[in-house]
Amino acid sequence: xxxxxxxxxxxxxxxxxxxxxxxxxxxxxxxxxxxxxxxxxxxxxxxxxxxxxxxxxxxxxxxxxxxxxxxxxxxxxxxxxxxxxxxxxxxxxxxxxxxxxxxxxxxxxxxxxxxxxxxxxxxxxxxxxxxxxxxxxxxxxxxxxxxxxxxxxxxxxxxxxxxxxxxxxxxxxxxxxxxxxxxxxxxxxxxxxxxxxxxxxxxxxxxxxxxxxxxxxxxxxxxxxxxxxxxxxxxxxxxxxxxxxxxxxxxxxxxxxxxxxxxxxxxxxxxxxxxxxxxxxxxxxxxxxxxxxxxxxxxxxxxxxxxxxxxxxxxxxxxxxxxxxxxxxx
Amino acid sequence: xxxxxxxxxxxxxxxxxxxxxxxxxxxxxxxxxxxxxxxxxxxxxxxxxxxxxxxxxxxxxxxxxxxxxxxxxxxxxxxxxxxxxxxxxxxxxxxxxxxxxxxxxxxxxxxxxxxxxxxxxxxxxxxxxxxxxxxxxxxxxxxxxxxxxxxxxxxxxxxxxxxxxxxxxxxxxxxxxxxxxxxxxxxxxxxxxxxxxxxxxxxxxxxxxxxxxxxxxxxxxxxxxxxxxxxxxxxxxxxxxxxxxxxxxxxxxxxxxxxxxxxxxxxxxxxxxxxxxxxxxxxxxxxxxxxxxxxxxxxxxxxxxxxxxxxxxxxxxxxxxxxxxxxxxx
Numbered sequence: 026x027x028x029x030x031x032x033x034x035x036x037x038x039x040x041x042x043x044x045x046x047x048x049x050x051x052x053x054x055x056x057x058x059x060x061x062x063x064x065x066x067x068x069x070x071x072x073x074x075x076x077x078x079x080x081x082x083x084x085x086x087x088x089x090x091x092x093x094x095x096x097x098x099x100x101x102x103x104x105x106x107x108x109x110x111x112x113x114x115x116x117x118x119x120x121x122x123x124x125x126x127x128x129x130x131x132x133x134x135x136x137x138x139x140x141x142x143x144x145x146x147x148x149x150x151x152x153x154x155x156x157x158x159x160x161x162x163x164x165x166x167x168x169x170x171x172x173x174x175x176x177x178x179x180x181x182x183x184x185x186x187x188x189x190x191x192x193x194x195x196x197x198x199x200x201x202x203x204x205x206x207x208x209x210x211x212x213x214x215x216x217x218x219x220x221x222x223x224x225x226x227x228x229x230x231x232x233x234x235x236x237x238x239x240x241x242x243x244x245x246x247x248x249x250x251x252x253x254x255x256x257x258x259x260x261x262x263x264x265x266x267x268x269x270x271x272x273x274x275x276x277x278x279x280x281x282x283x284x285x286x287x288x289x290x291x292x293x294x295x296x297x298x299x300x301x302x303x304x305x306x307x308x309x310x311x312x313x314x315x316x317x318x319x320x321x322x323x324x325x326x327x328x329x330x331x332x333x334x335x336x337x338x339x340x341x342x343x344x345x346x347x348x349x350x351x352x353x354x355x
Numbered sequence: 356x357x358x359x360x361x362x363x364x365x366x367x368x369x370x371x372x373x374x375x376x377x378x379x380x381x382x383x384x385x386x387x388x389x390x391x392x393x394x395x396x397x398x399x400x401x402x403x404x405x406x407x408x409x410x411x412x413x414x415x416x417x418x419x420x421x422x423x424x425x426x427x428x429x430x431x432x433x434x435x436x437x438x439x440x441x442x443x444x445x446x447x448x449x450x451x452x453x454x455x456x457x458x459x460x461x462x463x464x465x466x467x468x469x470x471x472x473x474x475x476x477x478x479x480x481x482x483x484x485x486x487x488x489x490x491x492x493x494x495x496x497x498x499x500x501x502x503x504x505x506x507x508x509x510x511x512x513x514x515x516x517x518x519x520x521x522x523x524x525x526x527x528x529x530x531x532x533x534x535x536x537x538x539x540x541x542x543x544x545x546x547x548x549x550x551x552x553x554x555x556x557x558x559x560x561x562x563x564x565x566x567x568x569x570x571x572x573x574x575x576x577x578x579x580x581x582x583x584x585x586x587x588x589x590x591x592x593x594x595x596x597x598x599x600x601x602x603x604x605x606x607x608x609x610x611x612x613x614x615x616x617x618x619x620x621x622x623x624x625x626x627x628x629x630x631x632x633x634x635x636x637x638x639x640x641x642x643x644x645x646x647x648x649x650x651x652x653x654x655x656x657x658x659x660x661x662x663x664x665x666x667x668x669x670x671x672x673x674x675x676x677x678x679x680x681x682x683x684x685x
Binding site for chain 1: 363364365366367370418421422423438439440441442444445446447448449451452453455456459462467471474475477478481482484485486488489490491492493494495496509513
């Protein structure tokens with residue numbers, strides 16, 4: 026092939042490193058490594074894949090921050106705020122482009138069969154995530170916030186559970202050499218954990234201090250994000266309050282001005298009103314209860330599924346993760 | 356694996372189809388199919404890859420239109436203008452996610468060796484494109500328009516030649532079963548064609564009517580795009596005019612307003628001034644001459660390289676393409 030010319034890249038790779046160097050939790054690589062080792066696989070069999078999963082996560086964050094117009098990410102300004110939309114969109118694309126080669130190199134590392142299965146999982150993951158993101162953007166576009174819990178669960182399954190839990194756990198299991206049936210079963214039982222994780226994420230956005238959280242405090246309300254908390258609060262509100270809340274949610278967070286036109290944006294008071302109906306409806310406690318229920322279901326299913334696995338700190342980590350998922354503060 | 360739930364996708368796939376259904380030239384698939392057939396390969400060996408290359412192109416267009424804030428694409432409003440930045444970013448991501456699976460399915464179609472080589476080429480292509488895009492965004496950020504022809508050529512090589520010409524031609528040659536050496540040589544001789552194509556693109560942006568062009572007329576000037584034409588005009592202008600032009604180029608095309616701040620944007624008169632120095636410097640004729648030179652070089656090299664190929668309409672098409680590249684009007 027043509028010799029690569031890596032000296033001229035406009036600083037692309039330095040910008041790709043910004044989010045990964047901001048001390049994320051590295052949850053996805055940790056999860057895939059833990060599953061691989063708990064099932065008797067070697068670290069080397071999963072490490073590059075684990076890195077690719079973290080790369081995907083960070084690419085999604087870069088693009089999400091553009092889509093949500095977020096100001097803060099991991100306690101620093103978002104890439105989009107620092108460098109603008111064009112650079113942020115392209116840095117995310119560059120990260121997605123980087124993800125393919127290490128998965129091809131897996132062939133020499135773990136053999137053709139496993140490498141191809143991991144490629145299939147990652148390909149599916151990227152599609153599910155885009156579909157999930159699209160469902161939510163479509164709700165935003167239709168200015169629709171009246172959804173059942175089932176709609177929310179389906180959204181989270183695609184938008185966040187697939188790339189945060191399902192793909193890392195399935196990839197780890199493949200790398201360890203588990204059968205297709207076992208890999209699928211592990212993927213299935215992981216879904217409730219992914220849902221519990223996202224509900225806790227929504228809770229943190231509304232109840233943490235900005236300092237420990239690292240993202241925009243109440244950013245979800247400013248943005249009008251479809252959280253279980255907000256969906257519950259709207260469902261439980263009086264019709265007049267619900268109408269007022271929906272009118273607020275329909276207003277944008279920021280406005281793009283072109284040839285003089287201007288749009289009404291949300292005010293501090295209006296976001297405070299949303300917070301008020303959430304408090305009055307007990308929606309945060311409700312969300313905590315639901316998250317707990319999903320986390321418990323994961324633990325129960327993992328107990329059954331992992332009966333034949335030898336005891337290990339990696340297996341213990343997976344159980345601890347269920348508690349961490351709903352107890353974490355960032 | 357888990358059963359796919361394709362009924363809930365928020366309309367993602369309908370939006371993905373918007374640009375492909377707007378009658379693009381389908382240059383990249385045409386090119387890869389022509390090379391494959393000219394070298395004795397079967398259409399079935401390259402068709403899915405050809406479709407993936409067109410998918411990538413359209414994904415890049417969707418994101419480019421966000422990055423450049425373009426209004427028109429293929430004679431209709433851009434996806435970003437119709438549905439907003441968040442949806443456009445995500446639709447592009449969805450298209451990139453879709454591209455992996457057909458390349459994995461190539462294994463059964465053309466065999467493992469060819470399929471992996473094509474995956475390598477596409478992976479490299481995606482990286483080169485992101486690097487090229489970054490080089491230009493970096494120039495924009497540094498408000499730097501004083502570049503030599505060599506800088507411009509290197510930019511175009513990465514940003515546009517790789518995914519428009521080099522990857523399609525190499526993929527077609529791989530699918531036909533050419534050796535690694537032959538594939539590399541074909542890739543190398545294709546670079547000048549890619550450069551000629553981009554220079555012609557820049558010429559069309561400045562000299563076409565919006566009707567036949569399908570994109571924003573003089574959009575490159577509004578956007579401050581680094582074209583050979585603009586670089587030449589700045590180089591040939593008097594210092595006072597150059598300073599004035601640079602001051603105009605540094606102003607944004609549109610302004611994003613947040614909490615009241617407002618930015619000065621370019622005016623019609625200012626863009627007319629840029630057009631004036633371009634006309635005075637004869638920069639369009641200069642660009643035409645350079646494009647002609649590169650197109651001729653490609654024809655000469657292809658003549659040598661294709662000596663052993665049997666005569667075919669596919670081979671003829673490749674030679675005609677060199678003329679089309681610099682004679683086209685859209």
